[in-house]
Amino acid sequence: xxxxxGVASEAVSPAVARARVRGTTSxxxxxxxxxxxxxxxxxGAAILVVMVIAVVAGPFVYRVPIDExxxxxxxxxxxxxxxxxxxxxxxxxxxxxLYGGRISLAVGVVAMLIAITAGTMIGAIAGQMxxxxxxxxxxxxxxxxxxxxxxxxxxxxxxxxxALKKALGPEMGVFMLMVVVIGGLRxxxxxxxxxxxxxxxxxxxxxxxxRGLGAAPLRQVIRHxxxxxxxxxxxxxxxxxxxxxxxxxxLSFLGLGFPPDIPTWGRILFDAKDNLDFAPHWAIxxxxxxxxxxxxxxxxxxxxxxxxxxxxxxx
Amino acid sequence: xxKYLLRRVLIMIPVLAGISLVLFTVLALAPGDPFEELATNxxxxxxxxxxxxxxxxxxxxxxxxxxxxxxxxxxxxWGFSFVSRINVGTLIMQRLPTTLWVLGLAQxxxxxxxxxxxxxAALRPYSLFDQIATTFAFxxxxxxxxxxxxxFILFFSIYLDWLPFIYRADIGATGWRWYWENxxxxxxxxxVLGLAQxASMTRFVRSAMLEVTRLDYINTARxxxxxxKVTILKHAVxxxxxxxxxxxxxxxxGIFTGAVITEQIFRVPGIGxxxxxxxxxxxxxxxxxxxxxxxxxxxxFSLVADLLYxxxxxxxxFR
Numbered sequence: 336x337x338x339x340x341g342v343a344s345e346a347v348s349p350a351v352a353r354a355r356v357r358g359t360t361s362x363x364x365x366x367x368x369x370x371x372x373x374x375x376x377x378x379g380a381a382i383l384v385v386m387v388i389a390v391v392a393g394p395f396v397y398r399v400p401i402d403e404x405x406x407x408x409x410x411x412x413x414x415x416x417x418x419x420x421x422x423x424x425x426x427x428x429x430x431x432x433l434y435g436g437r438i439s440l441a442v443g444v445v446a447m448l449i450a451i452t453a454g455t456m457i458g459a460i461a462g463q464m465x466x467x468x469x470x471x472x473x474x475x476x477x478x479x480x481x482x483x484x485x486x487x488x489x490x491x492x493x494x495x496x497x498a499l500k501k502a503l504g505p506e507m508g509v510f511m512l513m514v515v516v517i518g519g520l521r522x523x524x525x526x527x528x529x530x531x532x533x534x535x536x537x538x539x540x541x542x543x544x545x546r547g548l549g550a551a552p553l554r555q556v557i558r559h560x561x562x563x564x565x566x567x568x569x570x571x572x573x574x575x576x577x578x579x580x581x582x583x584x585x586l587s588f589l590g591l592g593f594p595p596d597i598p599t600w601g602r603i604l605f606d607a608k609d610n611l612d613f614a615p616h617w618a619i620x621x622x623x624x625x626x627x628x629x630x631x632x633x634x635x636x637x638x639x640x641x642x643x644x645x646x647x648x649x650x
Numbered sequence: 651x652x653k654y655l656l657r658r659v660l661i662m663i664p665v666l667a668g669i670s671l672v673l674f675t676v677l678a679l680a681p682g683d684p685f686e687e688l689a690t691n692x693x694x695x696x697x698x699x700x701x702x703x704x705x706x707x708x709x710x711x712x713x714x715x716x717x718x719x720x721x722x723x724x725x726x727x728w729g730f731s732f733v734s735r736i737n738v739g740t741l742i743m744q745r746l747p748t749t750l751w752v753l754g755l756a757q758x759x760x761x762x763x764x765x766x767x768x769x770x771a772a773l774r775p776y777s778l779f780d781q782i783a784t785t786f787a788f789x790x791x792x793x794x795x796x797x798x799x800x801x802f803i804l805f806f807s808i809y810l811d812w813l814p815f816i817y818r819a820d821i822g823a824t825g826w827r828w829y830w831e832n833x834x835x836x837x838x839x840x841x842v843l844g845l846a847q848x849a850s851m852t853r854f855v856r857s858a859m860l861e862v863t864r865l866d867y868i869n870t871a872r873x874x875x876x877x878x879k880v881t882i883l884k885h886a887v888x889x890x891x892x893x894x895x896x897x898x899x900x901x902x903x904g905i906f907t908g909a910v911i912t913e914q915i916f917r918v919p920g921i922g923x924x925x926x927x928x929x930x931x932x933x934x935x936x937x938x939x940x941x942x943x944x945x946x947x948x949x950x951f952s953l954v955a956d957l958l959y960x961x962x963x964x965x966x967x968f969r
Contacts, residue, residue: 477665478665478668478669478672480900480903481665481669481903481945481948481949481952482669482672482903482945482948483903483906483907483941483944483945483947483948484903484904484906484907485906485907485910485911486906486910486925486940486941486944487673487676487941489910489925489926489929490673490676490677490929490937490941491676493929493937494676494677577792581794584794584796585794585796585907585911588796588911589910589911589914589926590926590930591926591929591930601796604796604797604800608800608915611800611803611804611808612808615804615808618800618804619801619804622794622796622797622800622801623797625794625797626792626793626794626797629792629793629794630788630789630792633788633791633792634788637788
């Protein structure tokens, strides 16, 4: 059950700043308590934490170079020397996956941030301004929603890759291209969500009270409406990380994402897919890594949805 | 009804114009030049290149080029492929049926799995069946199609050696054998795509059914003595399907993502794999045309979803 102070703080929050501060902390601990109740979400969070620690700290502990070519040890199954085996050039797969995982996860997070920022801003402007601005922005959102995602991603990656590589260097160029393109095609659901939240919150008594007390529109939005709209946005953000990781992996898997010297998980799969019959481990490990990450993130999103919805009664 | 259909079709025109505008802007902003290859080729003098540019109208202002491109797209003149030197329209028409077949079969498979599983799970919430079904749905919806495809190939083609993993358009057999070979090679792509679709649809069906079966009119139906079958199928399912149609319609652009990837893994000769080969070969007219065809399909399928709405929910009037 939601504790009484959690509910009360939502209603009086704009007026009494002290209660608001106390209220948000207790809301937060309440959400955390609810989140831990969701067993699979907790498992997902644990797996994700392990993954993040592995890719962040792993390359410092496991100091095998990612591009050491050793033809004597090519396409070897997992062994003590190479815990996850080697690829067709005898490069160590564990080292490559740890390094590539960093980029896969980073693309997911940065693309999500771009999508959420753009979506929140467009949704907030549409919801707050209303009228013709709202109408134009929503038609624009609908237009973007009916674009075929992957073909357009492929088209953009193909058209802009060389220019960005020249401007920012191969690694940074492709990274920027990926995050901007993936994030730029994923903001629409967030915009719709935020707009719907704004439309209902704008009419609530506490916003009206703030308006009556003379709060400027910007203050109404930032102090009163946005904090109350944040729950569903957090859930959408979580799911978006998974979707962005999948999008990057798909592009790399089709050979149009990162180049071979930046072995993201999707890229390793792309290189592995023609050697399935004699080196299945090469494909199975990166594939499992993508799958586990996405599954964990989706479960975390599921848990957050339960945890952040105060109307939902959990025993 | 026909009036509604006409209006709905007329709405598609500005949407398609908008999509084509986005595509064209992207292409116009892009730094590449379709005649780049000619520029680096020493056998082509610069005057010839300039003439070609002029002849293809590449030096005209962008709005004029857009208007010309869009009108010729509408007239069905999609230009020539740079690589295979044949009409883009012909090229796409060769490939499109395969894609539509695979997509249609996969979508049907997804529905065949999702409807019974979702409905049955929702009727017994938190039972063992429900828990297994929800877990499988969650796992299936988190499994990327490219990884499922690889796992299927590893298991069914390499380990068991039951199914071919390369799709062939030219099977040298006739009669029943032709059908058999085709079914065998279509099985894995359809299964990969269909199960991914089915997993997310199961989630939608289950939650929509859970919402509906709680409502009072279901109790009423039971109380007036209708059989359980009629109550569920005629009263509950039909209403539960309304939100499901919305969610499935929203997913349509995503289906093509799966189609491109599956076609690429299993080398299915559809427009998805044509898109990838064209991108790798810098074949701009084909790339533009395929992206546009995909957009048309998205718009077309959302029209179908709208019409399905009216059939499922007579309260929506076709004004």
